[in-house]
């Protein structure tokens with residue numbers, strides 16, 4: 001799919017109060033903002049026009065806009081995030097999407113879905129069943145995707161403690177390749193793809209952005225970078241330290257369409 005636009009939202013002054021499982025210390029907000037600007041620039045280098053929403057201090061995790069919607073070439077679906085503190089992030093994202101999507105479907109209670117659990121691989125959607133995306137949410141999402149002609153498969157990652165979301169451990173790279181960590185269960189849903197496994201010490205690098213003809217990866221993961229370069233990808237790297245501290249990775253910071 002060719003991407004033309006992205007929606008992003010910078011981290012707010014309350015960012016350090018967001019949810020995290022890491023013990024890497026509090027994020028440095030000024031540095032996070034610098035990293036966010038570099039992120040926007042990288043999206044532009046990939047050919048996307050970037051809309052920057054204003055920071056929202058009411059929601060500390062609101063820079064991770066990916067979790068609030070699932071965007072496809074045939075329509076948008078508003079999610080219902082699995083963390084109660086994040087449910088209120090959705091309405092302002094729906095408002096920002098309305099100029100581009102005439103109808104926006106929704107995941108409803110008791111279903112929960114985080115967009116970080118949804119990985120599109122050439123028109124087939126892999127849906128992670130996680131501690132954020134529950135069975136009812138995955139069922140609703142599969143139905144809504146089916147309504148607009150997209151098949152999907154569910155991958156249960158609830159036993160993979162190191163994965164917050166499916167896309168914490170997996171990225172689709174176009175041309176049939178998937179980059180992933182050893183944490184992701186090797187289910188039949190992955191059989192059609194060529195799998196490239198990142199080394200254990202570089203697990204964070206499994207989340208990357210394949211945008212048009214470029215690959216954006218996190219800085220500091222040389223083995224993964226070399227493997228991807230040898231596949232012929234043009235690579236941009238970004239320092240992600242202040243997002244990693246809050247369990248965030250590259251895809252979480254934008255909605256792309």
Ligand code: CIR
Pocket residue numbers: 018019020061064066067083086115116117164165167168246247248249251252
């Ligand atoms: C959270 O726990 O919800 C945020 N601190 C991190 C969300 C990361 N989002 C993503 O991977 N899609």
